[in-house]
Amino acid sequence: MKKQAELTNLxxxxxxxxxxxxxxxLEYYSKVAPYILPxxxxxxxxxxxxxxxxxxxxxxHKDAGDxxxxxxxxxxxYSESTDKMVNYLVCNDLESLLYIGNLGCIEMNPWxxxxxxxxxxxxxxxxxxxxxxxxxxxxxxxxxxxxxxLDETGMDGYCKTSGxxxxxxxxxxxxxxxxxxxxxxxxxxxxxVHDRMxxxxxxxxxxxxxxxxxxxxDYLQNRIGQTLASAYSVRPKPGATxxxxxxxxxxxxxxxxxDFTIQNMPGRLEEKGDLFKGVLGKGINISKxxxxxxxxxxx
Amino acid sequence: xxxxxxxxxGFGLVNIPVKLFSAVQASELDLDMLxxxxxxxxxxxxxxxxxxxxxxxxxxxxxxKIDDKYVVLDDDDFEKAxxxxxxxxxxxxxxxEKEIDSxxxxxxxxxQPEKSGGKPYALxxxxxxxxxxAGLGSYVLRNRESLVLIKPQGxxxxxxxxRFQEEIRDTEELNVPNVKIKPAEMKMAVQLIESLTTExxxxxxxxxxxxxxxxxxxxxxxxxxxxxxxxxxxxSKSRDxxxxxxxxxxSSKRKAS
Numbered sequence: 001m002k003k004q005a006e007l008t009n010l011x012x013x014x015x016x017x018x019x020x021x022x023x024x025x026l027e028y029y030s031k032v033a034p035y036i037l038p039x040x041x042x043x044x045x046x047x048x049x050x051x052x053x054x055x056x057x058x059x060x061h062k063d064a065g066d067x068x069x070x071x072x073x074x075x076x077x078y079s080e081s082t083d084k085m086v087n088y089l090v091c092n093d094l095e096s097l098l099y100i101g102n103l104g105c106i107e108m109n110p111w112x113x114x115x116x117x118x119x120x121x122x123x124x125x126x127x128x129x130x131x132x133x134x135x136x137x138x139x140x141x142x143x144x145x146x147x148x149x150l151d152e153t154g155m156d157g158y159c160k161t162s163g164x165x166x167x168x169x170x171x172x173x174x175x176x177x178x179x180x181x182x183x184x185x186x187x188x189x190x191x192x193v194h195d196r197m198x199x200x201x202x203x204x205x206x207x208x209x210x211x212x213x214x215x216x217x218d219y220l221q222n223r224i225g226q227t228l229a230s231a232y233s234v235r236p237k238p239g240a241t242x243x244x245x246x247x248x249x250x251x252x253x254x255x256x257x258x259d260f261t262i263q264n265m266p267g268r269l270e271e272k273g274d275l276f277k278g279v280l281g282k283g284i285n286i287s288k289x290x291x292x293x294x295x296x297x298x299x
Numbered sequence: 300x301x302x303x304x305x306x307x308x309g310f311g312l313v314n315i316p317v318k319l320f321s322a323v324q325a326s327e328l329d330l331d332m333l334x335x336x337x338x339x340x341x342x343x344x345x346x347x348x349x350x351x352x353x354x355x356x357x358x359x360x361x362x363x364k365i366d367d368k369y370v371v372l373d374d375d376d377f378e379k380a381x382x383x384x385x386x387x388x389x390x391x392x393x394x395x396e397k398e399i400d401s402x403x404x405x406x407x408x409x410x411q412p413e414k415s416g417g418k419p420y421a422l423x424x425x426x427x428x429x430x431x432x433a434g435l436g437s438y439v440l441r442n443r444e445s446l447v448l449i450k451p452q453g454x455x456x457x458x459x460x461x462r463f464q465e466e467i468r469d470t471e472e473l474n475v476p477n478v479k480i481k482p483a484e485m486k487m488a489v490q491l492i493e494s495l496t497t498e499x500x501x502x503x504x505x506x507x508x509x510x511x512x513x514x515x516x517x518x519x520x521x522x523x524x525x526x527x528x529x530x531x532x533x534x535s536k537s538r539d540x541x542x543x544x545x546x547x548x549x550s551s552k553r554k555a556s
Contacts, residue, residue: 137476144474181551184544191537253476287548290541297537 174283
């Protein structure tokens with residue numbers, strides 16, 4: 001079985017303003033493959049395809065496993081919402097990554113869990129999602145409050161730009177808890193952040209009920225089947241931005257998501273290495289952290 | 300008060316024989332750890348991490364880990380590395396005290412002249428007052444070379460240990476956002492500071508925790524019960540959620556076992 005992705009339409013312009021082509025994007029993915037693959041490995045992918053570039057509407061393509069060449073790993077998972085089996089793609093190697101990129105998937109959206117233990121996520125994500133009226137400095141402020149809570153309780157946590165307008169903070173769980181328990185913990189954390197910044201943040205899921213200048217702390221991303229753009233994923237956004245793992249001391253006012261693009265990310269990786277490694281490392285102990293949180297929030 | 304060191308301050312050609320006294324004391328109450336059941340004292344044991352057996356003091360050495368292996372040090376090694384022990388605090392230069400940031404200050408000590416040292420002691424003290432300077436020198440206490448500052452206070456000379464530069468942590472990892480302050484905001488803040496400015500009087504501040512704790516101990520000793528202030532129960536969503544989560548973790552643990 002020959003394992004090679006057939007790459008097509010490499011000159012197609014994906015980012016018209018910047019003149020960046022599909023070929024440029026695939027070249028980026030082949031360069032950063034050793035860095036991005038650990039965050040995709042054995043995870044079902046939700047494909048979001050933008051085969052005509054970022055200025056045209058893309059579409060979700062979940063059941064992509066059916067059309068894939070035989071050498072691409074797939075996994076059938078029962079979907080409660082549609083009551084049928086969905087055949088997901090799983091991206092475990094460079095060839096699969098290029099195959100998926102060639103479908104017009106600019107971003108890589110993996111599940112929080114792997115197929116070996118599908119209902120136990122490897123991490124939780126706090127998705128800091130600003131409104132149009134917020135500045136990125138506001139987003140930074142929320143991330144730093146989460147960092148405060150991490151430090152106060154001795155929890156590990158890692159952050160990255162989403163590549164669009166927000167920041168994602170990941171906390172390693174190492175498949176120790178179910179999605180329900182993990183989401184419960186994420187909700188606790190989100191509630192504490194909201195208590196500390198009641199004006200700036202909201203936990204209101206409904207867009208219409210949110211105030212216009214509030215940042216949504218989305219803890220509901222920690223449900224089975226939810227996906228976020230992975231670390232080092234390109235985003236279908238102006239500037240060909242990338243979701244960039246950060247050192248916590250880089251998280252300060254003046255930081256911009258546009259600082260990290262497919263042009264400068266490979267260089268940054270050479271300089272900084274993979275800042276996100278710890279996300280797949282030792283998981284936290286929820287019970288112990290809750291004890292500490294009870295102390296922290298009782299003051 | 301017991302002197303913790305005797306020696307001399309070397310100041311130019313004069314040596315001033317002095318005694319050194321600790322200037323500070325811990326204000327915390329000295330509480331002992333006890334077994335809840337019979338109030339027996341808790342004692343520490345040094346145990347071998349591999350065998351779990353107690354190790355006698357004479358069998359304990361110190362080591363430094365390099366590449367997973369320990370380099371063991373004996374008394375001779377420490378001796379060799381130690382600075383030469385002297386009984387002299389040599390003042391090598393005089394500095395303006397204001398130039399020394401408070402971050403460098405460590406423990407303060409009182410200096411008292413020995414009988415023969417009364418006059419040069421007074422001379423150094425008064426000359427420092429006159430010039431508004433402090434003497435900077437070094438001496439060896441407990442095998443470690445220390446940097447000290449000698450300054451006058453009332454009738455006394457005070458010796459203040461100060462930290463070496465390498466003991467001060469780098470601030471690079473700290474984040475202080477770069478924000479622009481509007482003149483109006485600045486004016487308001489300055490006004491607030493000015494209206495709250497008073498003369499520094501440490502006597503107005505008391506560490507009340509120990510006082511209260513001591514009162515409680517005294518009352519308990521007499522057999523009186525002290526009231527605990529009622530905890531105000533704050534209803535908060537995060538605490539409810541934590542309780543729920545704990546409950547669900549416990550029940551899943553029960554299911555698993």
